[in-house]
Amino acid sequence: MRLPKSAHTSLPWRIHELTPDFSIEDVWSFRTPGAGPGDFPAMLAAMRAAGGPATLNGPVRLLFALRWRLGALLGWDRASAGVGTWVASLRDRLPDDLRAAPRGPDSAALPLEPVYELDRESARELANRTVHAVMHLGWVQGANGDHELRMAVLVKPNGRFGHLYLAAIAPFRYLVVYPALTRQWERAWRTHLERTSR
Structure with a gap:
């Protein structure tokens, strides 16, 4: 479910101190019934087990294939356009305590590099010729008392x-990508619950 930007800005995430020059593109919530305050690492593990864009439905895979093909033709995604070359990594901005925290595992399924991973939030980044983007995941208590996953794209x-470019792809994000991602991540949580309840 799409949320207002204030659903991200009103919470005391550590990402705020690292991204004053970024704008919020999207804020999204994912239902995780039965989740408690300490379940964020389990949710991240369930998401990783579910796989990345390559395991989503056909329309999403087609969109990603077209995007990567277009990026290859136009040179958007060359190594010289990535994090650490085209733009400095957010890891260069980390204060000492976050620098000492776990980064989170690298993932071949996701084209995003880990920045940090804490007990209730994590951040990953991606850069190319079009944009420097950050995916922030946070763990928040919902209205019904359960905790839920929140994603902000900066x-x-x-x-x-x-x-x-961002304006052109917005309809595809809202109509195709995010609904498929919601189904995948919420299903990943339900699968985790089923396995742990046996």
Whole structure:
């Protein structure tokens, strides 16, 4: 479910101190019934076990395939356009306590590099010729008392073209990608519950 930007900005996430020059593109919530305050690591593990974009439905895989193909043709995703080359990594901004915290595992299924992973929030980043983006995941108590997963996508577009690119892909995110991601991540949580309740 899409949430207002204040659902992210109103909470005391550590990511705020690292991204004052980024804007919030999306905030989304995922239902995790029965989840408690200490279940964020279990949720992350369940998401990783479920796989990345390659395991989503056909329309999403097609969109990602088209995007990677277009990026290859136009040079958007060259190594010289990534984190640490085209843009500095957010890890360069980490205070000492976050630098000492776990980064989180690398994942071949996700084209995002880990920045940090704590007991109730994590951040991963991606950069190319269009945008420097951060996926922030947080663990929040919902209205019914259960905890739920929240995702915020923070962006720093690369000039006018980056802004146009984000505007062009917005309908595909809202109508195709996020609904499929919601089904995958919520199903991952239910699978985790089933396995742990046996």
